[in-house]
Amino acid sequence: MRRAGEEAPPHGGREPGGGTATAVPAPVQSLPPQEVFAALGASPRGLSSAQASDRQREFGRNELPRPRRRRIWRRFLAQFTDLFALVLLVASGLTFLAYALQEPHQVGNLQLAIAILGVVVLNAVIGFAQEYSAERTAQALQAMVPHTCRVLRDGQRQEVPTGSLVPGDLVVLEAGDAVSADCRLVEAHGVLVNNAPLTGESAAVGRMADATHEETALRARNCVFMGTTVLAGSGKALVYAIGAATEFGRIFRLTDDVPQQKTPLQREVAAMARRVAGLALTIGATLLLVRWQTGAPLVPTFVFALGVMVALVPEGLPATLSVALAIGVRRMARRQALIKQLLAVETLGSTTVICTDKTGTLTQAEMTVTRLWANGTVHPVTGVGYAPVGSVRDPEPVRELLRVAALCSNARLLPASGADGPRVLGDTTEGAILVAAAKAEVDMAVSAASAPRLTEFPFDPVRKLMSTIHQDTEGGGYLVHVKGAPQELLRHCTHIDRAGDDRLLTDRLREEVTAAADALARQGLRVLAAARRRTPAVPETQEEAESQLTLLGLIGMLDPPREEVSRAVRSCRSAGIRIIMVTGDHPLTAEAIARRVAIVTTSDPVVLTGPSLDRMDAAALGALLSGPSELLLCRASPEHKMRVVAALQAGGEVVAVTGDGANDAPALKHADIGVAMGAGGTDVAREAAAMVLLDDSFAAITAAVELGRSVYRNIRKFLVYLFSHNIAELTPILAATFAGFPLVPLTALQVLAIDLGSDVLPALALGAEPPEPDTMTQPPRSRRERLFSAALVRRFLFLGAVQSLGACTVFFWHIHASGIPYAEFTADTPAYQEAITMTQASIVVGQFFNALAVRTDRQSVFRAGLLSNPRLLAAGCFGLGLMAAISYAPPLQAVFHTAPLSLVDWAILFAFGLLLLLAEEARKAWLRHRSPRYPAHEGALR
Structure with missing residues (x-):
């Protein structure tokens, strides 16, 4: 790699993160192309496979160092900066303070403070685990996207992973390629690159292969760099730096800690969180003042206000939102x-x-030539795909047409390997031409040897032509080969080939060519024309090369839908x-x-x-x-x-x-x-x-649209689910306050048990709901529609009102059935413990039926199938099981101050839950009757 007697580069060999600082001691930009080959130990045929393997071991892989990430413990602590987490941390701290200041100490306050802190920690664990899982999933999905480049190795053009590039590799560059390493151009044909990722310059920059005298490679016009892209032209370049040693690798180290921006949905949810937190604090403070003014003790009243605030905070919302989005991304990946x-x-x-x-x-992007037109005659071609199996009817008149078109191509046919059939390396249109030439028994190896290419004018989407210049080793002089759109190529032609003779291209013949091209196009064929020109000297400009051409014929190819x-x-x-x-x-x-x-x-x-x-x-x-x-x-x-x-x-x-x-x-x-x-x-x-x-495939777009709509609708479903039962938690507390009842119908510990034990898991299961049958029969939602819209609020207010009715009814029914005056109730009164147990159980049972109700927007849940989401049923049963444990297990009874419920109590609770489901079904039926094809994303929420 280094010249004899010269010292190694200051950063030679492998660096941390892969790559090498440089592989050539002299300024690579100042060397003529042939000397660059010598300096890098390369050749115009590229490296051999053995050389590439040796250099891979010496210099490492062509990969950037992995970005520095925050330490695990810092990423975990970042979970505690969420607004809901901060509100709960403050609540926990204040409850600890209340426990410390109150004499005698109330163990319930200590339990509440620990429980709130436990909620925050549990949410942090869930959030961190979800973030880590999403990160790993994103890395795995990105790995599914091919990252390859074309190189010459062993004298053959090959497609290799970009990570296997080594110094000395001869890279083939074409329009649309991303440059995968720092390279020195040794051949350039109209190359334009976009250096914006490296220099910030948005304008295309021309590149050349000649030596320059710039002090640095970055300023040299004969170098291209990792991270930039080829906008136009083609060429060949020798790799001289890879991985962390590239210019892009140097900048990458400075930018790998840039924070990721939040999406609009995340910002909207954050704004919603601020509003909810503000509302919770306002209501809690108001109730604190109201109860304090009526003579209630300050510390118990303060703890009561904290319970109200906790009841309004949807602790599981951030994790649920992340899971819904991650599930959507994974489902889309399964749909390609x-x-x-x-x-x-x-x-x-x-x-x-x-x-x-x-x-x-x-x-299918598998072009196949099916028709050839030359000398006024159509020549059918048999065979399908890239295997050269088939034939051309009467091939002699079209051999020159195919030979010229094939020589004016950069694609290469790769043989079948394993289960994969033959494929094309490069443009599929050019691959189809190569296959047709083989079917016409055109020996392309002999043709390329007799007319070696000197230069080319790459295909331009504006002029719709590609031209190559060849040396005519048999007849002397030079040949210009051109292929492109028939209408465009005709403008540059003055003659047409007729049985080997150049005939003047008259208006009548132009009309004949146009009619033939239209006839092929009507059959759904893509039509290309090919032309040539003999010239005694190499044309100096593209305009000169693409003038006074002789049209050889038309090529019709089919790409099946x-x-x-x-x-x-x-x-x-x-x-x-x-x-x-x-x-x-x-x-x-x-x-x-x-x-x-x-x-x-x-x-x-x-x-x-x-x-x-x-x-x-x-x-x-x-x-x-x-x-x-x-x-x-x-x-x-x-x-x-x-x-x-x-x-x-x-x-x-x-x-x-x-x-x-x-x-x-x-x-x-x-x-x-x-x-x-x-x-x-x-x-x-x-x-x-x-x-x-x-x-x-276009079909993957349709599937992605369906899943995108489903993700959005699922997010709205669990928002309705979360906020409707928050209302059911708050309403009994407010009702007891205004009715003058001295105790709360639902303690803060019970609220936390509801929100964690029977809230988060069903919400996560709702985020995994499959698309509804009508997802792709409704018009798109308006881009002005907000996630937290008035329609969504109306729906969760309706469901929350029905749930609240059940919770308030069972609480006050137990209180009045006891016959005890309000003033004589204490926390140890059995009737009170039964009443608060009934309130909690009413909300938990209501949540079970609520989750079933919000699964669909307009469709009846009975039609969708009550058992069609087993995750939701399992989550609901877990919540019911936890509620039963709180009601019957003595240790949990001691913590939550609950009492065992009878079978009659459970029957009453399930009757109220069924009422909730039927009320929602009636509302959906009314919507379907009022507007049978009303947009699902709005109609279901009205």
Whole structure:
């Protein structure tokens, strides 16, 4: 690796966290390309497998050091900074103080203080465990996204994990690639890179392969760096630094402690927590003053006020919210949708428009050439997929067409390995051309040797052409090979090949070519044209190269639609989601595919091309997009896609955009939900997106939307569940206060037992509810709709009122049935102990039926199935079992001052619980009768 006699680099060898400081002592940017090969011990054929293995052992893996994380104990202590935790800690401290100041000491106050502190600690343990589990899950899911790069090893282009790169590797770079290590370019063809992650400069920066005299590699135009992306062009580069030794690794160390931002949902819940805590403190303070003014002792009254405050605080809300979101993310991962941001889970439920590309998302991304047109004749091609099995009818007239198109390609066919069949390394369109050339018996090895490539002008989504320059070793001079969109290529052609002769391309022949291309497009084929030009000298510019071309013919290829897409499209339609196809293909091809997958169902869809869009102003575009018509955007550039997304958002739509290329990244980032392809997408697209489809299928988007809606609805369900029984805890206390009863119907210890023993687990089970059958038959929720809305408040007030009725009734029934005057009741009175036991049991039983009632928004729970959520039933039974233990177990009786309940008591309690369930069922029936198709997310809460 080092030249003889030279010292090792100051940071040579392996560094902590992987990687090496440098592998070349001289300034890599100042060396000509051939000397860079020599300095790094590399060759134009790349490293051998043995060399790569040796250097991996010497320099380590190409990985950044793991970010420094807070110590475990600090992360655990951070759980105590939650607002609810702080309120309860203060309450516990004040209760300890009351115990210390009151003479004689009241053991009940000590028990209460310890219990409140125990609640805080238990919540901290649950929160910490959930946070740690979510972190591990996120790491595992991220590992499912491929991180690979293309290198030359053993003289062959290979796809290897980025972590296995070593100094001296020859990396092949193309538009859309993320640069995986610090590299020195040795070959560059129109390379533009985005250095924003490294330098903050958003403008594209040109790169070259020539030596420079910059003092540092970071400023050199012949170097590319880890973390940056290739926006355009292609080239080859030698790796000289990996892992922590890269420029990005140096910056990474400075930024790895940046705190993660909260999502809007988390901020909304935090604001709700502040309001609830404020309300609890206000009500507690008010009742303290009221009872104190009536002559009640201060310390017992203060403890009573604390009990009221604890009754209003939903201690399990933070953990329940985290679990619901984490469950949603895991479920989406099982449906092949990786959510990179929790924000995406929230926004998915309100998506109103999906702008989807075609290739790979609606189709299988396995292009197969099925038709060739040359010399005025169509030549069918048999065989499917990337296995070169099949034939071309009458192949002689199309061999030159396929040879030129294949030489003007960068893809490579990989043989079958294991259970996987042959696949393409690179662009699938180019792979299909290589397969067709093999079927036509074109020897590409001989062709490449007779016409070695000198340079290329990479494909540009704006000009829609790719050109390569070759040396003609047989006939002398040089060859220009061009392939691209037929309409664009025709503009650059002056002649057409007819049986080996170049004939002037007249208007009649142009019309013939256009008609042939349209005929292929109507069959749903993607159509490419190929052309060539002989020239005595190497063209100096792209314009010169792509001029005076001779058209060789047309290539029609089919990418079959995915079987599951039609069903997914229909599901989106029933959910009120509009689908707009955005593609670079010919309008006829796009319409044919759109009809096959049910995106187009009418006879007159609106087909808008890129040039037509350029002639429209913002008002005209907004008017077009606001209509309900079926819309296809064809021949679209990245700027066109961005403009459509921005216009839809300006019209109030929530837009999801799919994409796989580097040119899709701006639209993916600008959209409300950017959806990138995990298998066939570029690194740039995956980085810009909020969601990655692991199988590239549109059906995964539909499943993710359904789950996103379900997560949001489940969060609302357990909010209704939590706050409705909080009302049931508070109401008896208020009723006893205003009725002049000297004691509380529910002690603070009982409230804590309810909130922890029979509250948290059912709420968690509600967060795991599967999507309801009507989830994808309702229109999207409005983006202006708040989580804690007036409709949600009305629902939990209704359920809380019914539950409160039962709790107050059983308490005062026991009190009046005893015949004892209010003033003579003490904490040791058996009738009082029975009454508070009945109050607690009434709330616990009510919670059991409440959990069943809120499982569905509009659908009858009997129709959904009372036993269809076994987790919820198990959680409810656990709460009932704990209540029975508190009622019958002598040790718990001593702590909670409770008494055993009779079978008649339990029958009364279950009668009130059933009343709650039936009341909610009646309300749902009224909603269904009033508005059969009312939006579920609002209607069920009204």
